Amino acid sequence: MPSRQRKPSSAKPSRRSFLVWAGIAAVLAAVAEAIWVVLSFIRPRPARTQPRDARDAIVVAGPEETFPPGSVTAFPEGKFYLVRLEDGGFLALHRRCTHLGCTVPWDASAQVFACPCHSSAFDIRGAVLNPPAPRPLDHFSVRVENGIVKVDISKPIRRRAFEPSQVRRL
Amino acid sequence: MRRERHAKSTSGIGSRVWRSFVGTLTIPRDDRERARLTLNALLLHFRPARLPVGTLRYTHTFGLGGMSLVLVSMLMLTGVLMMFVYEPSPERAHESVVRIEEGISFGRLVRAVHHWSANFVIIVVVLHLLRVFFTGAFRGSRQFNWIVGLALLACILTSNFTGYLLPWDQLSYWAVTICTGMLSYVPGIGAWLERAIRGGAEIGSATLIIFYALHTTVVPVLLVALMAWHFWRVRKAGGVVVPPGDGHDGEALRRKVVFLPNLLLREVAAGLLLIAFVFVVATFIAAPLGSPANPGMSPNPAKAPWYFLGLQELLLHFHPTVAVLAIPGITVLALLALPYLHYDAELSGRWFLSAKGRRMGIVAAVTAVIVTPLWIVADERVGHANRGLAGAHPFIVQGLAPLVILLAGVALFYRLVKSRYAASRDESVQALFILLFVAFAVLTVTGIWFRGAGMALVWPWEV
Numbered sequence: 001m002p003s004r005q006r007k008p009s010s011a012k013p014s015r016r017s018f019l020v021w022a023g024i025a026a027v028l029a030a031v032a033e034a035i036w037v038v039l040s041f042i043r044p045r046p047a048r049t050q051p052r053d054a055r056d057a058i059v060v061a062g063p064e065e066t067f068p069p070g071s072v073t074a075f076p077e078g079k080f081y082l083v084r085l086e087d088g089g090f091l092a093l094h095r096r097c098t099h100l101g102c103t104v105p106w107d108a109s110a111q112v113f114a115c116p117c118h119s120s121a122f123d124i125r126g127a128v129l130n131p132p133a134p135r136p137l138d139h140f141s142v143r144v145e146n147g148i149v150k151v152d153i154s155k156p157i158r159r160r161a162f163e164p165s166q167v168r169r170l
Numbered sequence: 171m172r173r174e175r176h177a178k179s180t181s182g183i184g185s186r187v188w189r190s191f192v193g194t195l196t197i198p199r200d201d202r203e204r205a206r207l208t209l210n211a212l213l214l215h216f217r218p219a220r221l222p223v224g225t226l227r228y229t230h231t232f233g234l235g236g237m238s239l240v241l242v243s244m245l246m247l248t249g250v251l252m253m254f255v256y257e258p259s260p261e262r263a264h265e266s267v268v269r270i271e272e273g274i275s276f277g278r279l280v281r282a283v284h285h286w287s288a289n290f291v292i293i294v295v296v297l298h299l300l301r302v303f304f305t306g307a308f309r310g311s312r313q314f315n316w317i318v319g320l321a322l323l324a325c326i327l328t329s330n331f332t333g334y335l336l337p338w339d340q341l342s343y344w345a346v347t348i349c350t351g352m353l354s355y356v357p358g359i360g361a362w363l364e365r366a367i368r369g370g371a372e373i374g375s376a377t378l379i380i381f382y383a384l385h386t387t388v389v390p391v392l393l394v395a396l397m398a399w400h401f402w403r404v405r406k407a408g409g410v411v412v413p414p415g416d417g418h419d420g421e422a423l424r425r426k427v428v429f430l431p432n433l434l435l436r437e438v439a440a441g442l443l444l445i446a447f448v449f450v451v452a453t454f455i456a457a458p459l460g461s462p463a464n465p466g467m468s469p470n471p472a473k474a475p476w477y478f479l480g481l482q483e484l485l486l487h488f489h490p491t492v493a494v495l496a497i498p499g500i501t502v503l504a505l506l507a508l509p510y511l512h513y514d515a516e517l518s519g520r521w522f523l524s525a526k527g528r529r530m531g532i533v534a535a536v537t538a539v540i541v542t543p544l545w546i547v548a549d550e551r552v553g554h555a556n557r558g559l560a561g562a563h564p565f566i567v568q569g570l571a572p573l574v575i576l577l578a579g580v581a582l583f584y585r586l587v588k589s590r591y592a593a594s595r596d597e598s599v600q601a602l603f604i605l606l607f608v609a610f611a612v613l614t615v616t617g618i619w620f621r622g623a624g625m626a627l628v629w630p631w632e633v
Contacts, residue, residue: 042366042380076466095466099490100351101372102344102468116470117348118486119625131568132485 057154064090064147064170072106072124078153080140081106081113083124089167092151093126094138104137113137127162135160142168197430204430217429217437218405224413224423226432230305231410233440234298239397240441241291244448245329246390248284256336258382260375263338264462271459278456279449285457286448288330292477295326303508303603306518306596307411313509315403318396320505325393327477332385334475335378343463344472346381347373348482355490372465411519470623479617480610486625487549489569496573501606511599523596530591530601537583538608546616550627580605 013021059078067073067084074081074095083091093113097104102117112129113122121130126137138156142149159166188195193211198204205219224230255274257266270277299319302308308316335346350373354364369376404410413423474482484493522528549572583605588598622628 100348100485102347102472103466105467116468116623117344117472117625118482132490134490 057152059151059153061149061151064144064149067149070124072108074106075151078140078151080151080153082142082149082151083126085124085167087169089169090142090144090149091125091167092140092142092153093122094140094156096138096156097133098135098137099133125162125167136162139166144168144170201428204428208429214430214434216401217433218409220426220428221409221433222412222424223427223432224425225410226427226436227413228436228440230413232297232301233437234294234301235404235410236437236440237294237444238291238298240444241287241294241448242393242397244287244445245284245291248280248287249386249390251280252284253386258336258378260338260378260463263336263378264459267337267339267459271456279452282452282455282457283448286452286455288333289476290448291326292330295323299323300607304522304600305411305413306520306523308509309518311407312403312411315400315407316509317506318400318403320502322393322396322400325389325396329385329389329393330477331475332381332389335373335381336385337459338378338463339460340463340467340469341458341460343373343465344468345474345478346377347468348472349474349478350377352481352485352490352494355494357491357495413519471621471625473617473621476614476618479621480614483546483613483617483621487546488572489565491565492569492573496569508599508603511595523594523600526591526593527597527600530587530593530597531604533587534583534601534605535608538605539612541579542609542612543616546613547627 059075059080061067061073061075061082067082067090069084069086069088071084072081079095081093081095083093085091095103097115097117097120099115099118099120102115104113104115104120104122106112107114111124113126115121115133118132119130120128120133122133122137123129126139128134128136136159138158140156141152143152144150157166185195189211191212193207193214198207208214208217208219252270255266255270255277257263267281270281272278302316302319331346331349335342350364350367353367354360356363365371367377367380368374369380414420473479481494481498484497487493488497522531580602584598584602587593587601588595591597593601616627619630620627622632
């Protein structure tokens with residue numbers, strides 16, 4: 001049986017206070033672990049539909065001569081529009097409105113991308129004609145290899161404004 | 171003595187269970203015995219044994235709290251039924267909802283009851299909030315219960331919103347796209363928040379399973395726990411707020427009567443009427459179900475659920491950071507602070523505080539009904555021209571500047587109405603509350619009935 005007489009010592013922690021602190025630490029550790037478990041369950045996971053490697057992320061659009069200047073071609077499986085500007089440059093525009101994520105259809109007669117949700121409008125280069133959209137349509141990088149247009153859809157590129165450097169020229 | 175009687179009369183397990191839950195088979199004849207019965211039976215003891223006669227009058231509370239409870243119970247019962255059939259995956263969800271509608275006896279009715287109860291409960295809890303505010307039932311010992319009530323309101327909205335996605339039709343897919351897209355405008359953590367709630371970059375199977383878990387487990391459990399807390403605090407505050415009355419009148423209102431049968435019969439009658447009403451509506455108007463979700467085509471117009479259309483209307487007029495963060499944030503903080511403001515007088519239980527409070531309320535409501543549509547139309551006409559302002563940052567032109575104008579206008583209204591009526595702070599705060607609530611209601615009505623294709627302003631008959 002342990003002795004009840006203990007020397008009142010301030011330097012050395014008593015067994016009781018040690019156990020109290022150890023208990024508190026254990027509870028805190030348990031709480032932290034629980035939070036970790038919950039977070040790892042609710043953390044965003046990569047979607048199953050996303051391409052697994054770089055090759056899957058390349059959409060082959062076709063030979064460059066099939067896209068006349070001033071044309072907009074939809075690629076629903078790649079979620080983008082391939083735009084060929086009047087000067088012959090290519091631009092792949094993400095079809096998601098930068099306002100709240102609605103899908104933006106191309107209105108060929110008015111030459112605008114008109115969002116049906118909050119009436120944002122974008123011109124053929126994706127630049128904002130009408131708010132509330134806060135920035136131009138995101139775009140994807142375009143490559144032309146041996147006259148074949150290829151679009152890398154792995155990552156939409158954000159931009160503040162339209163710049164000529166975003167256009168892929170032949 | 172009572173114990174002896176119990177021991178004597180127990181016969182079978184059935185009657186013992188019945189007695190524990192409900193009491194006796196026959197209702198005692200005198201009030202004392204009835205009060206005792208109320209205290210000792212499990213189901214009855216949730217209600218007070220005796221209560222002031224003044225709180226019985228229907229127009230004092232309109233039974234809105236009880237109605238919310240009835241609707242939530244109906245939602246849980248019909249929801250559990252549907253869980254036996256519903257499959258939360260993008261490939262199967264819409265199909266399984268069609269199966270509920272067409273392949274199961276009474277499936278259409280059960281889903282319609284769920285749908286209509288969910289819509290009615292929003293209206294009822296908002297009316298309940300208004301009742302509590304306008305009868306001043308958020309002071310003293312009731313302060314904190316106002317906060318619990320706001321948490322319950324948040325649960326109801328979350329529950330409705332998460333349930334909105336589950337049918338996986340065009341309406342739900344795009345409404346949830348828009349509403350989760352709003353989160354991306356929260357400064358700093360917006361992009362992360364949007365990804366977290368969607369479980370990825372876009373609405374997909376991860377989103378559906380997250381919403382399903384929230385809708386069928388997390389929110390209901392929170393709801394039940396918070397409701398228990400809410401009701402317990404009402405009991406601790408001595409029941410619902412008692413209408414004031416002076417002298418003999420007040421004595422008469424505060425006179426206690428027994429729960430059984432005075433309140434019990436009223437509650438049962440109101441509950442049954444409500445259930446009957448929901449079933450009649452659900453029988454004749456089925457819950458909507460559109461074509462399966464198509465991520466490639468946004469419908470025109472794409473609208474949020476009706477209770478978020480006030481918020482969506484704000485988005486048309488303000489920079490998103492202001493519309494989805496600043497204004498809702500200020501509103502929530504103001505609502506949380508409401509019971510803790512220092513008031514000039516202790517006033518509880520009287521509708522609209524005073525005759526003056528009533529007059530000021532009417533002025534505020536009329537102001538909001540006139541000014542809000544004017545703002546909407548003016549912003550639609552003038553604002554669009556202004557947006558071309560070269561060089562100016564859009565956050566300043568569309569966000570900060572209108573917000574400052576709005577806040578200045580609200581502050582001006584407060585000063586004017588306070589000095590014009592020489593009103594107390596209670597009355598002025600009440601007028602401000604009415605102004606903002608009616609303005610929000612007008613925005614919601616505009617979003618529901620006055621927004622057509624491309625979210626352009628139209629008349630309701632042209633939509």
